[in-house]
Amino acid sequence: MAGSRQARPPMARGFRPWLAASTASVFGDSVTFFAIGWAAAGFGADAAGLVLTVEGIPLAVLVLAGGVLADRIGIRRTMAACDAAMVLVMAAFAVGAIGGADLWMLVAVGALSGTLQALRRPAEGVFPRLFGAEDLDRRMALVGSAHQIARTAGPAAGGFLIGHGGLPVTAGLDAATFALVLSALLVMRPPHEPAPEPARGSVWRSLIDGASAARRTPGVAPVLVAISGLAASVLPLVMLALPLAGRERGWTAAETGLDSAVGWPGDWWMT
8 A cells, every 4th residue: 555655765965967967968968979970070080980980999908997986086087077078079079179179189189089988987886885885776777777768868969969060069068967967966965975095105006016916816807808898999990980981871870870879779678
């Protein structure tokens, strides 16, 4: 009976505003990722592969450094610093792309974006835990679902915006969403936010210790190697397939983005 059911505790204060802001940022990221892939495909398959590879390699090799950074300066501060840097990167890209984006510009944005995402990812993964252990599974499910919806909508929106303003508009939108989540991080104080750990030795020593711990833990090293290889080689090819195919078939960016978005629900259901 309804009267016998236990009411779920309310979400910790600050979590929902962060969830809304972070979802907007993921949407902006997805818009920009499609837009850069579409623009890179215009330079040919090899050039486009280079752009996405230089973004994927940092995601594969710098995650450990992101964990060290979060330990040293704090989880929320790490996320805020990376988001602030991304505001600057995307704002500069929006201005620089007004007259058209050269290949070197796409490569630079891909490398910077991949590096900052890699440094941010470990902190972002544990951030929902800072709001307490109660109802953590519900919070994690909300984050996963909201972010997946944002990734689903991003390519279609990116294709539309490419046709109505181009890269300056998509990059400007991304900069605005990063500014939004940065603002949320600066004003909130998660109730279970730990203090940064005292620095023990150099950053290099921390990286070596982390790598040694991963190597000693059964199964971790092979998984890291597999993920690194996947991020550096396979994923760029997968993400390039649709933009290249769309250009080859004479599709517009909007049509290609819509086709990309249609494929996401199946991936969402599988995950």
